[in-house]
Amino acid sequence: xxxxxxxxxxxxxxxxxxxxxxxxxxxxxxxxxxxxxxxxxxxxxxxxxxxxxxxxxxxxxxxxxxxxxxxxxxxxxxxxxxxxxxxxxxxxx
Amino acid sequence: xxxxxxxxxxxxxxxxxxxxxxxxxxxxxxxxxxxxxxxxxxxxxxxxxxxxxxxxxxxxxxxxxxxxxxxxxxxxxxxxxxxxxxxxxxxxxxxxxxxxxxxxxxxxxxxxxxxxxxxxxxxxxxxxxxxxxxxxxxxxxxxxxxxxxxxxxxxxxxxxxxxxxxxxxxxxxxxxxxxxxxxxxxxxxxxxxxxxxxxxxxxxxxxxxxxxxxxxxxxxxxxxxxxxxxxxxxxxxxxxxxxxxxxxxxxxxxxxxxxxx
Numbered sequence: 455x456x457x458x459x460x461x462x463x464x465x466x467x468x469x470x471x472x473x474x475x476x477x478x479x480x481x482x483x484x485x486x487x488x489x490x491x492x493x494x495x496x497x498x499x500x501x502x503x504x505x506x507x508x509x510x511x512x513x514x515x516x517x518x519x520x521x522x523x524x525x526x527x528x529x530x531x532x533x534x535x536x537x538x539x540x541x542x543x544x545x546x547x
Numbered sequence: 548x549x550x551x552x553x554x555x556x557x558x559x560x561x562x563x564x565x566x567x568x569x570x571x572x573x574x575x576x577x578x579x580x581x582x583x584x585x586x587x588x589x590x591x592x593x594x595x596x597x598x599x600x601x602x603x604x605x606x607x608x609x610x611x612x613x614x615x616x617x618x619x620x621x622x623x624x625x626x627x628x629x630x631x632x633x634x635x636x637x638x639x640x641x642x643x644x645x646x647x648x649x650x651x652x653x654x655x656x657x658x659x660x661x662x663x664x665x666x667x668x669x670x671x672x673x674x675x676x677x678x679x680x681x682x683x684x685x686x687x688x689x690x691x692x693x694x695x696x697x698x699x700x701x702x703x704x705x706x707x708x709x710x711x712x713x714x715x716x717x718x719x720x721x722x723x724x725x726x727x728x729x730x731x732x733x734x735x736x737x738x739x740x741x742x743x744x745x746x747x748x749x750x751x752x753x754x755x756x757x758x759x760x761x762x763x764x765x766x767x768x769x770x771x772x773x774x775x776x777x778x779x780x781x782x783x784x785x786x787x788x789x790x791x792x793x794x795x796x797x798x799x800x801x802x803x804x805x806x807x808x
Contacts, residue, residue: 467608497624501608505629505652512607542607 455479458487458538468495484515485528487538502540503528512543555618557599559587564601566619579619591659592618595667596685602656602672610656612672614686628672628680628689629653634696636676636713639704646704651676655711660719663726671729673716677706679731681745692745700736700750700767709734709770718774722781730774730784737769738786756790763790 458476465472478490485507492499502513509515509525516522516539522530532538556575558565563582567575586604593600599619603611612627634651641647655675662669662681670682672689679692700706706714711734718732727744730751737752755769762768770788777783784795 463607500611500627501605504609506632506650508650508652510607510609 455534456482456487456532456536456538458491458540460539461541463542464498464501464540467501468498470495471498481534482532483528484517484522484524484530484532487532488528513540514543515540555592557590557592559590559601561586563587564590564619581619581622582613588656589658591661593661593670595661595664598685600659600670600686602659604655610653610674612656612686625686626688627653627656628674628678628691630678631691634678634691637702637704638707638713640707651678653678654713655715657715657717658719660721663721664723666726669726671719671721673719673731675708675711675715676713677701677715677733677736679716679719679745694741694746695731695739695748698739698748705767706733706736707768718771720774720776720784722776723778724781730776732771732774732786734772735770736767738771738774738784751795754795755786755788755793757788758790 455477458478460471462472476491476494478487482490488499488502502510504510507528509528514521517530517532517536519537522528524530554569556567558567563580563585564587565580566578568578570576582601582603587601588604589602591600597616599615601613603613605611610627611624613622613624615622630651630653635648636651637646637648639646653674656672657675658673660671662671668683668685670686672680674680677696679695680689681692682689708714714733714736716731716733720730722728727742729741729745731739733739737750737755739748740751741748750766752766752769756763757765757769760768771786772788774784774786782796786793
């Protein structure tokens with residue numbers, strides 16, 4: 455059962471995310487996963503992807519600590535034991 | 548509801564929205580600071596409905612549109628305009644001299660406007676990369692104004708970014724005497740006017756200067772920074788750009804006025 459964590463910065467807009475990691479049923483793609491998150495937390499997808507469904511420029515999705523390859527189609531697979539982490543870019547000096 | 552619009556000052560900043568209210572002693576009093584830490588690209592009080600609008604420019608999470616029915620005490624997020632699938636940004640001035648095409652997605656909610664007193668549910672939003680969006684249901688849903696988006700000057704690649712990466716609409720004017728007459732300012736493209744509710748559009752840039760272009764008098768390619776109409780004399784338009792401040796006193800045919808030096 456994939457386990458999804460999100461950056462705490464999203465908690466401000468979606469307080470329910472602060473309840474802890476989200477678990478989803480079954481194996482799926484990253485696109486499916488974001489759809490499922492949006493179903494549970496309405497509006498969340500628009501924070502992660504743009505008008506055409508591609509990952510926003512400064513958002514990254516890690517699957518088992520590796521950034522996904524397909525940032526446009528979100529076709530990377532998330533297997534049943536995966537750890538997923540969604541974060542925003544950090545910059546500065 | 549009665550809106551004290553003349554007594555409110557809305558300041559959209561990189562650190563949120565500040566609201567000040569004019570008291571009986573003609574002194575601006577701090578009223579609220581909301582959306583703390585979130586850049587506010589634009590804020591507007593719709594004097595028809597009393598609804599306060601704010602356009603958020605999240606660095607990471609995209610452009611969000613929020614509204615308040617109690618002058619900023621509480622807010623709700625509404626669905627922001629989105630570009631339809633397959634729409635493209637077309638730029639013939641891209642580096643290397645080749646026409647660049649890339650997917651059009653919402654980059655910035657640059658300005659908003661009421662749609663006229665006789666259209667109480669109509670609102671407009673001007674965006675980067677150059678789309679004008681209209682809502683006919685008080686902001687619950689938005690659609691792209693096709694007549695402008697499909698204007699040949701844009702589809703031929705003659706709109707391009709000025710201070711931002713791609714062309715954007717920063718000024719929207721609705722004639723208070725005729726809500727079917729709409730003027731917009733596009734950076735970079737120029738001033739455009741529709742007199743038929745946004746169905747067809749014509750550039751209104753005669754007389755403007757763009758000294759940085761190969762043809763400073765180009766009809767399209769001007770970089771207005773702001774276009775405003777005198778509310779009590781609607782034939783008077785003002786436009787400011789890199790090369791000066793221009794005015795038009797015939798309201799529509801040109802902005803030939805004069806250059807301020």
